[in-house]
Amino acid sequence: MGASRHNSRPxxxxxxxxxxxxxxxxxxxxxxxxxxxxxxxKAGVEELxxxxxxxxxxxxxxxxxxxxxxxxxxxxxxxTAMRCERIKNSLRRSLFLIQNMVEPLLANEVADVxxxxxDLKFIVAPTEEDAGNAILEMLRQSEVTHELELETxxxxxxxxxxxxxxxxxxxxxxxxxxxTKINGTDxxxxxxxxxxxxxxxxxxKNTKPETGEKNNNVNAAAEIMSSDLVNGISTPQRxxxxxxxxxxxxxxxxNLVGAAHRLQSYAAQCL
Numbered sequence: 001m002g003a004s005r006h007n008s009r010p011x012x013x014x015x016x017x018x019x020x021x022x023x024x025x026x027x028x029x030x031x032x033x034x035x036x037x038x039x040x041x042k043a044g045v046e047e048l049x050x051x052x053x054x055x056x057x058x059x060x061x062x063x064x065x066x067x068x069x070x071x072x073x074x075x076x077x078x079x080t081a082m083r084c085e086r087i088k089n090s091l092r093r094s095l096f097l098i099q100n101m102v103e104p105l106l107a108n109e110v111a112d113v114x115x116x117x118x119d120l121k122f123i124v125a126p127t128e129e130d131a132g133n134a135i136l137e138m139l140r141q142s143e144v145t146h147e148l149e150l151e152t153x154x155x156x157x158x159x160x161x162x163x164x165x166x167x168x169x170x171x172x173x174x175x176x177x178x179x180t181k182i183n184g185t186d187x188x189x190x191x192x193x194x195x196x197x198x199x200x201x202x203x204x205k206n207t208k209p210e211t212g213e214k215n216n217n218v219n220a221a222a223e224i225m226s227s228d229l230v231n232g233i234s235t236p237q238r239x240x241x242x243x244x245x246x247x248x249x250x251x252x253x254x255n256l257v258g259a260a261h262r263l264q265s266y267a268a269q270c271l
Contacts, residue, residue: 010065011170012073012160013080016122017062020084023120024058026113027051027091033109037102044101047094054094058087069174070160071196074132077124084122092117131159153203168204175200 010017034048061083065073073080092114099110138144138152157163162171175197182190 008066010062012068012070012128013065013077013125015125016081016084017065019120019122020058020062020087023088023091023117024055026116027055027095030106030109030113031055033106034098034102037106039098039101041101044098047098047101050094051091051098054087054090058084061087067174067177069178069193069196070162070171071131071135071156071200072175072178072193074128074156074160075135075192077128077132081122081124088117088120088122127159131156134159149199150203150206153199154207157204157207162204163207163209168200168207172197172200172204 031048031051034051039045039048061080065080095110095114095117099107099114102110134152134155138148141148162168175193179190179193179197182193184190
């Protein structure tokens with residue numbers, strides 16, 4: 001079954017996933033013919049296995065974009081684009097090698113697919129880039145206030161269409177699912193996810209299907225601050241209770257800045 005046969009659409013990276021799906025479908029369409037040709041040499045068998053493996057990795061990226069947290073996908077957009085490029089390059093390399101191991105008619109088909117992949121581009125959508133950058137920019141600040149957190153979250157949520165109770169619930173469940181999957185094996189990623197979960201829990205109720213005026217955001221932040229004062233809970237303390245994992249601990253505003261550098265470093269490495 002082709003990579004595009006999914007019951008759900010990616011919540012984020014839909015443009016990249018469309019290109020990736022197109023690429024995987026093109027390659028998958030000729031895999032049965034290559035397998036039937038039974039490239040006799042060991043190298044041919046290895047490259048055929050490589051093709052199947054690479055296609056599976058591409059499908060995992062698409063599935064991840066369907067199931068994963070939209071906020072987390074947004075801050076790792078560049079990493080996703082680079083992974084797609086690596087998959088494309090790996091596919092083209094294997095196809096180039098295989099076309100010299102099969103009979104001429106099939107070799108021409110393989111060459112056509114190889115050439116078709118050349119011009120595929122994986123570009124981060126501007127809205128997703130804006131959402132990811134907004135979160136990263138917030139974490140670069142020396143002081144993170146409720147107003148800034150709220151404004152940043154509402155901006156990111158609006159860009160990523162996390163604006164309904166159902167979407168908020170889906171996002172919260174996606175983050176929790178990732179945390180369960182990690183289960184303490186990756187402290188850096190766990191810390192990032194716990195902070196995102198904190199943002200969703202704290203400010204999710206303030207999202208609206210249609211973006212409100214900036215004053216509404218400020219008023220909402222003021223209401224939250226007033227509630228905290230009544231309950232005797234400050235922003236740093238709330239961060240302690242909601243965001244702590246291994247060596248990543250958001251226990252004061254300065255640590256949020258350090259977390260930003262860890263986040264950016266991690267986002268550059270993995271999805």
